[in-house]
Amino acid sequence: MTPQHIQADDNDEMDLVDKDDRVIGTINQADAPSLLETKAGLIRGTVAFVQNEEGKIWTPRRAANKRIAPSGLDFSVAEHVQAGESYQSGIIRGFKEELFLNVDKSHLNFLGKLDPLPHLPYFFTGVFLYHANEVKEYNQADFTGFEWLSPGEIIERIDNGEPSKSALKTALKNFLQ
DSSP states (O other): OOOOOOOOOTTOEEEEEOTTSOEEEEEEGGGGGGHHHHOOOBEEEEEEEEEOTTSOEEEEEEOTTOSSSTTOBOOSEEEEOOTTOOHHHHHHHHHHHHHOOOOOGGGEEEEEEEOOBTTBTTEEEEEEEEEOSOOOOOOTTTEEEEEEEOHHHHHHHHHTTOOBOTTHHHHHHHHTO
16 A cells, blocks of 8 residues: 655745855745745755665656656655754655655765755755665655666756756766766
8 A cells, every 4th residue: 555645735834044044034835936036035955865786866757747847857855844844854754755764864864065056046955865775665646757877867868858856967966976
């Protein structure tokens, strides 16, 4: 039996942070895209790569109904960091919601943080690595399939026009290549 899908609510509250990643308030997830225009602050995201012993990354394909990068390549796990959460606690929640895995923080390797990118100017992104040789199941409301790909293969596909989350290539180049 497949676990129940846990859907993030667009009214989930997130920390609003300043340019130094210090909390200055909160914002509802649905309102976060307005930060591009208002410049009222930044938000936090957290992502993880699941890497096998061959160095390949578990790379899911996003569902076609997704607002961002429909049918595109994605991080193994990606979450908005909710109000009061750390990057680490947000990614642990993401593993539960997206891959139905209870991941212990001792098994997560923090690779670093991406500052806001030109094409994603209102996000800080914590990047983690988790080692596993298989992913037994995943949330089928989020993903339609997956492949194990090397970082170079993912970047090549993105460079050849395959849709993807906008920070995926940058995170791979900064932390896994």
